[in-house]
Amino acid sequence: MTSITRLVSLMCALALSCTSIAGTSVIGRTYPIAENDALDEIKKKASKIPPEAFIKSKSDWSALKSLSLPLASATRSRKHIPWHTTQFDIKNAEGRVLYPKGFRFNPLQYVKLPQRIVVIREDHAVWLKENHLKSTDMVLLTDGDIEKVSKFIGRPVFILEDSVKQRLGLEYVPTILSQPATYFQIDEFYLSKLTPIPEATYDTETHTHVPTVTDE
Template sequence: MTIDLPNPHFTRHALIGALMLGLSTAQADAATSTIGRTWPIAEPDAMAEIEARVARAPDMAAQFGPRSTWSAMRAATLAPARATRVRTLVPFYTVEEEIRLPDGRLLYPKGFTFNPLDYVSLPQRLVIVHPRDLGWALAKARFTDFILLTAGDAIALSEKTGRPLFILEERVKERLGLTLAPVIVAQEGMKLVLTEYAPPLSMGRSARP
């Protein structure tokens, strides 16, 4: 007696086809059918949980007063720029205390001076403005730039504009030698370039950001 075996190549393709058809059918059935026992989801909805925690959070304004009185929200002040000018700065830093390795060897002595830009880079620019010039800053700033305010409520203005805004800290002002605003700080090589802008400022002026 002779038995005709199916073509192995055909059989393999047939099995794969049947398997894919079965998966498709199972998916279709799963969309319309319930198989086995079901239980309600025990975990709370994530968004509902977040909203509940926010509602239970203490009122910061009631405890510490309005944000305008918070020392952490107090920005460093700058005078308004009267003329457009460009100046450069090498942000040298002097080590105030000696720095030693874990084994006690001296790495940098006290008084050692170096340029941080020799080791790190500033990937974004700093756009520093008075609140009245915020519209100009929003038009000039690139997506990666940081906008720093010399006054005002940065949190409220961030919510209003939809753009993260920050206050100008006193240490940043001193570190960069800032005196006037609006000013854009950018790195060029091993130095910083500070471009100060004189009024009138407009979103349509020809100067490139």
């Protein structure tokens, strides 16, 4: 329901409420109303406003706003341990403290990341699809059209949030993160050339890919 529709509905409810309160009592002299009905004026003005005026573009959707990361200036690999410190005492069923508040530990000693995590911008999508993408990869986007990238690589794409950046130790894009042992392996890539998603193969109206036809 649009804002105008909600406003009209509210006006209608208010009008009915006022009518109910007023009843049928008439006190003093009455005169015909010469001005136009306010509700009719609202409806008339609302009908002249195109629906597009109330729909924000995808770039304005707060749910699709991702955290940006700088481009990698060199290709390098590094290790990262996501140390965690308990914020309160962790007790067993009997109430005995197993881990006191302030206890610092490495969660990767107890859990295993089920897949790689790939962090890219929109203009890394072609590089990723042609060179590194695996069927089990989780892809996070820092900049660009998340729907366009998702359609191009053929899988769901998620935005990068600050909490995830901090937890995984992410610094640059593109990055491929994996867990070979009790630490994260972070591989950052320097790309001398960025290739945009080919517009010829992407229909912006239907958000689908159109096969490229070449002359024989």
